[in-house]
Amino acid sequence: MAQSSTERTWWRGSSLLVLALALAVPAGGAAQERPWARLSAHAVPAYNLADPVPGARSLGELRIVQPALMLHAGALRRLRLLAMINLEGATLPSGELAPGAWGEGFVDRRHPHTYVHELLLAADDLLGGLDGSGRASLTVGKGFVPFGTDDPMFRPPLRYPVNHHLAQILERAVAIAALRRGPLLVELGLFNGDEPERPGQWPRVRGRFGDSWSRRLTAIPVTGLELQASHAQVHSPEHRPGAGTDQRKWSLSGRWARAVGRYPVYGLLEWARTSEAGGFFVFRSLLAEGAWTAGRHRLHYRFERTTRPEEERISPFRSLRPHLENSILGITRWTIHTLGYEVGVLESGGVGVRPLVELSYGRIAKAGGGIFDVERLYGGNDFWSLSLGARISAGGGLHRMGRYGAAAGAGPGRDVIEHH
Numbered sequence: 243m244a245q246s247s248t249e250r251t252w253w254r255g256s257s258l259l260v261l262a263l264a265l266a267v268p269a270g271g272a273a274q275e276r277p278w279a280r281l282s283a284h285a286v287p288a289y290n291l292a293d294p295v296p297g298a299r300s301l302g303e304l305r306i307v308q309p310a311l312m313l314h315a316g317a318l319r320r321l322r323l324l325a326m327i328n329l330e331g332a333t334l335p336s337g338e339l340a341p342g343a344w345g346e347g348f349v350d351r352r353h354p355h356t357y358v359h360e361l362l363l364a365a366d367d368l369l370g371g372l373d374g375s376g377r378a379s380l381t382v383g384k385g386f387v388p389f390g391t392d393d394p395m396f397r398p399p400l401r402y403p404v405n406h407h408l409a410q411i412l413e414r415a416v417a418i419a420a421l422r423r424g425p426l427l428v429e430l431g432l433f434n435g436d437e438p439e440r441p442g443q444w445p446r447v448r449g450r451f452g453d454s455w456s457r458r459l460t461a462i463p464v465t466g467l468e469l470q471a472s473h474a475q476v477h478s479p480e481h482r483p484g485a486g487t488d489q490r491k492w493s494l495s496g497r498w499a500r501a502v503g504r505y506p507v508y509g510l511l512e513w514a515r516t517s518e519a520g521g522f523f524v525f526r527s528l529l530a531e532g533a534w535t536a537g538r539h540r541l542h543y544r545f546e547r548t549t550r551p552e553e554e555r556i557s558p559f560r561s562l563r564p565h566l567e568n569s570i571l572g573i574t575r576w577t578i579h580t581l582g583y584e585v586g587v588l589e590s591g592g593v594g595v596r597p598l599v600e601l602s603y604g605r606i607a608k609a610g611g612g613i614f615d616v617e618r619l620y621g622g623n624d625f626w627s628l629s630l631g632a633r634i635s636a637g638g639g640l641h642r643m644g645r646y647g648a649a650a651g652a653g654p655g656r657d658v659i660e661h662h
Contacts, residue, residue, distance in 0.1 A: 256363075256382035256417065279315040282638040284308060286400065288631030290316050290339045291535070296350055296368045296558035298621025306333040307631075308395055309449065310359065312641065322364045324385075330354035331441025337559065341625045342404040342576040344550050346437055347563035352402045356413050356438050358530065360385040364647040376423040379647025384445060386413035386644030388418055388429035389456040389474045390493040393643040398508060398533040398542035399554025400600050400629050405548040408514040409493060410644065411474060413438050415445035420648040425647055427460040435477035436484070439563055446482055453477040453484070454492075480563075486589035487519040505632070506535040523570060525549045531580075538586040547577045552614040572612025578604035584633065593636045599631040 286307045309329040316322045330338075337343075337351030346353040362383030369378050386393065390409040394402045398551035403409070414433040421428050434450035445451070456474035463469065472493045478486035492516070498509040509532040516525045531544035553561040554569040562569060584598035603626045606616050616623060642650075 246559050250309065256453040256657055257399030260312060274558065275317065275319045277315070277317040277489065279313065280638065282312045282314075282640075283636045283639050284310045284312070284634070285624050286631050287402065287630050288635050290627065292339050292341050292350075292625065292627040292631050294622065295339070295341065296555075296619050298619075303339050303594065305338060307338050307400075309333050309396075310640070312638075314641070316526060320366045320368070322366060322647075322650075324360055324362045324364070324383075324641075325358075326360040326643075327354040327357060328359035329357070329439075331357055338402075340402060341602075341627055341629075342548075342550070342578060342606075343402055343406070344404070344440065347561055349553070349555060349559055349561055351559045352406070354441050356407050356441050356443060358384060358444070358527075359413065360643065362416075364650075366647050366650075376421060377648045378422075379418075379420045379649075380457070381415065381420070383647040384413065384415055385472065386419070387416055387454075387456050388431040388458040388644070388649070389415055389472045389491065390458075390514065390644075391470065391495050391497070391510065392645075396640050396642055399509070399544050399580055399582055400579055400598060400631065400633075401544075401602055401627070403527075403529055403544070403546050403548065404550055405512075405514055405529060405546065407437075408491070408516045408525055408527050408548065408565060409512060411491070412644075414454075415447050415451050418646060420646070422648040425462045427462075429456075429458045429460075429649055431456045431458075431465050431474075435479050435488075436482040437479045439482060448484075448499050450477075450484060466498055468497040468499075470495045470497070475532065491516045493562055508533040523551065523573070525551065525573070526622065540584050542580075542584075544580040545578070545579070546580075547575065549575045549609050552612070565574075570612070573609045574614065575607045575609040576604055577607070578602055579596040592638065596633040596635070598629070598631055598633065602627045637643045 262278040288307050289304045291302040295301045311327045315324040331354045337348045337353050339609040340352045341350050343352040362381050362385045364379055364381040366379040367377050389411045393410060395408060416431055416433045418429055418431045432452045433454050434445045435454035436446050436450055454476045458472035461469045474491040476489040478484045479489055480486050493514045495512040514527040527548035529546045533540055533542040551570045552572045552574055554571060574628050580602040581599035582598060584596045586596050588595040606623050608616055
């Protein structure tokens with residue numbers, strides 16, 4: 243996890259800039275807010291069974307997924323620190339078994355996230371009362387780019403969707419400016435295009451920071467409803483030195499998180515599109531998911547139809563990294579239905595335990611040309627997977643990842659979809 247001197251200088255300089263901005267405008271009487279800090283933790287011991295996996299066989303594994311430690315801290319009313327340590331590099335070194343998942347060199351397994359998943363310093367409400375009812379912020383550090391929808395870790399289904407790398411851009415060195423006024427929120431982001439190659443790797447700042455950008459517009463027309471549109475241009479995400487193909491990404495979504503009658507209801511409708519190599523390759527996703535909660539019980543369902551690249555593999559679950567040339571052998575379309583149930587059995591003293599069961603059924607189809615053969619690799623076009631586990635949280639559980647500064651808390655109903 244070593245950093246170069248250039249990276250250390252960037253982190254130090256950007257943090258000092260945020261601190262200076264936080265001190266620049268008087269915050270009134272509330273500026274005497276005492277420094278505070280809050281720790282929390284989250285993990286899911288889970289057994290995953292999938293049939294078939296590459297090689298036309300079934301496979302089951304017991305792992306600890308999504309193990310995370312979180313720190314939230316604040317001072318001077320407007321200065322906020324957010325850190326998340328993700329330990330999947332230790333508990334999931336070979337990835338999480340998940341048919342259809344792909345990214346960062348993993349195929350049909352979700353890759354382990356980097357140990358430092360988020361580390362951000364935000365200066366919020368920078369203009370104080372000078373912008374009236376508006377709220378401006380600047381956030382720097384490592385985290386999610388202002389693009390797309392919430393990280394799947396925060397959402398009800400345990401299984402990550404196939405579209406994770408189409409619908410989110412994560413674990414980059416970022417600088418994010420945000421302005422919120424009334425029901426509208428605008429975010430602009432600069433970041434490095436290269437994605438991580440291993441859990442202990444830091445973003446490549448020298449020569450890469452600022453080579454990619456994103457913008458996101460969010461509207462909250464009524465309480466509980468959030469509409470989002472975003473666009474990003476990402477330079478050479480799969481080749482760290484910067485010689486790979488570029489991506490253009492679009493995302494549209496509508497999110498509902500509010501009680502209907504006596505029952506908390508959550509829903510998400512999402513469309514995402516990524517074009518690569520000047521539009522030579524195009525990947526699309528349509529996803530709808532929802533959850534209904536009654537007391538300690540929650541039901542959730544997801545439908546997803548997503549296309550993904552089929553790259554040259556060096557083993558059943560890995561593709562060649564870093565990419566030295568374009569090695570896409572074809573495109574497949576994954577159509578998946580996921581149904582799950584969880585129940586709270588313990589909620590005391592800040593500790594929550596929620597056992598869960600989740601079943602997925604899907605079909606794989608070839609989309610377009612190429613030499614990739616679905617039936618040869620999987621032995622058929624249908625698959626299913628089963629997950630049995632328990633969400634365990636302490637100290638407040640997960641936060642909504644990817645919304646920082648003025649964007650934090652802008653959306654509806656965090657409590658509607660919390661895991662505890």
